[in-house]
Amino acid sequence: MVATFPKHVCSKDGRMSVIMANARRYRARRKKLKSQMLDELTEVLHYNRRYLALLLRASGRSVFTHHRTRVVADPRVSLVSRRGRKKTYTAELVPWLKTVWKLADGISSVHLAAFISANRTFIFRHQDLEDIPARLKQQILVISPATIDRLLGPVRDRDVLQQRYQRKPHAAWLRKTVPVQSYHDKPLDRFGYIEVDTVQHSGNTGRGQFCATLTATEVGTGWTELRTLPNRAQVWVTKALKRILTRLPFTPTELHSDNGGEFINRTLIRTARRRGLKQTRSRAYHKNDAPYVESKNGSLVRAYVGYRRYETRREFLILRQLAPLISLRHNLFMPTMKFQSPAPTAMPSDRRRRTIATPYHRLLESKRLSPAQRRRLRALRRSIDYFKLTRRIADLLHRLDRAYQSKYSPPPNP
Numbered sequence: 001m002v003a004t005f006p007k008h009v010c011s012k013d014g015r016m017s018v019i020m021a022n023a024r025r026y027r028a029r030r031k032k033l034k035s036q037m038l039d040e041l042t043e044v045l046h047y048n049r050r051y052l053a054l055l056l057r058a059s060g061r062s063v064f065t066h067h068r069t070r071v072v073a074d075p076r077v078s079l080v081s082r083r084g085r086k087k088t089y090t091a092e093l094v095p096w097l098k099t100v101w102k103l104a105d106g107i108s109s110v111h112l113a114a115f116i117s118a119n120r121t122f123i124f125r126h127q128d129l130e131d132i133p134a135r136l137k138q139q140i141l142v143i144s145p146a147t148i149d150r151l152l153g154p155v156r157d158r159d160v161l162q163q164r165y166q167r168k169p170h171a172a173w174l175r176k177t178v179p180v181q182s183y184h185d186k187p188l189d190r191f192g193y194i195e196v197d198t199v200q201h202s203g204n205t206g207r208g209q210f211c212a213t214l215t216a217t218e219v220g221t222g223w224t225e226l227r228t229l230p231n232r233a234q235v236w237v238t239k240a241l242k243r244i245l246t247r248l249p250f251t252p253t254e255l256h257s258d259n260g261g262e263f264i265n266r267t268l269i270r271t272a273r274r275r276g277l278k279q280t281r282s283r284a285y286h287k288n289d290a291p292y293v294e295s296k297n298g299s300l301v302r303a304y305v306g307y308r309r310y311e312t313r314r315e316f317l318i319l320r321q322l323a324p325l326i327s328l329r330h331n332l333f334m335p336t337m338k339f340q341s342p343a344p345t346a347m348p349s350d351r352r353r354r355t356i357a358t359p360y361h362r363l364l365e366s367k368r369l370s371p372a373q374r375r376r377l378r379a380l381r382r383s384i385d386y387f388k389l390t391r392r393i394a395d396l397l398h399r400l401d402r403a404y405q406s407k408y409s410p411p412p413n414p
Contacts, residue, residue, distance in 0.1 A: 027061075089150075110145045174264055174266065181256060181281070182282075191250075193254045197297060211316050214228075216244050216293070224359070227323055235267070305319065
């Protein structure tokens with residue numbers, strides 16, 4: 001062949017048409033003529049010689065299977081995209097899954113799967129999920145954390161949750177009456193073991209008077225109660241702690257705190273003894289001796305109200321309404337992750353077992369509650385509307401933000 005053909009003159013469909021037109025003639029020719037046809041077609045189509053011979057041998061041939069089915073080879077049809085198992089969770093599920101994710105405050109995939117499982121009885125009553133098809137609803141109910149990560153990955157990249165606020169940098173004889181207990185000395189049976197701490201809403205300076213939040217966490221189930229204080233005086237801490245101990249759905253057994261004067265004082269020590277609570281404290285400068293309440297300070301208090309300075313009466317009244325609602329939302333509806341201690345005979349691969357559940361379900365599964373306590377706990381969850389509770393929290397946070405802004409930019413005089 002004297003003439004030459006550029007590489008990209010023929011489209012793929014055009015090349016396959018040339019192959020289909022020459023396939024029957026190629027199979028009928030002798031070896032010498034087959035070689036001549038391959039030389040010419042290789043120059044025209046720019047295919048590999050062996051691949052071109054394969055296409056010419058197979059194209060247009062009829063094959064009968066053992067089921068008497070006739071199969072005709074056609075190189076113009078590509079089956080590459082149809083290989084493998086078909087996708088179960090497609091792109092049409094992403095908008096509905098994103099709505100559930102936003103409803104749960106953008107929690108991780110592991111927590112989101114547990115959130116859906118724990119609140120499956122009412123979550124689809126939300127106005128944005130009422131029209132979800134039954135097939136997609138069933139997929140959301142059984143979706144795995146890995147699939148959630150795969151589907152929500154692009155969504156998270158486009159809609160990253162921004163940090164609301166900047167991160168914050170960094171009676172001797174009476175203290176001796178409260179024994180020190182490190183994290184490694186905590187009892188194995190921790191049901192009823194409560195860690196308490198205070199969170200200061202002091203902003204950039206600790207001078208003057210400002211509000212504080214008292215956090216009390218039961219380490220076995222993660223049940224957490226929050227109460228707002230006008231300041232960290234022992235009278236307010238003791239009064240708030242009495243309310244918390246009275247409203248707990250279980251019977252507390254031990255109280256653990258840091259070395260702050262709001263906890264190590266005669267009033268609170270006397271209160272703990274009257275209620276039959278063993279009181280212990282952390283080592284100085286060892287926050288890890290109370291890791292559970294420290295984590296709740298971040299995930300329940302700072303995550304909602306940040307590191308601003310709240311000092312006015314208006315801000316205190318809003319915070320006083322907000323704290324118990326945050327406790328209700330997370331205790332009854334939001335799943336938390338815990339690692340269970342391994343058995344002495346456990347295999348190396350089973351050393352740590354992770355569990356995901358709400359504090360509410362952990363309490364019911366603990367078998368430590370009396371029948372009356374179980375009835376009251378179930379009645380409490382039935383009486384709470386998750387959507388109304390979430391809207392109420394959002395409204396209070398908006399009011400708190402306006403109260404904070406009004407301190408620095410008061411409304412102009414008419």
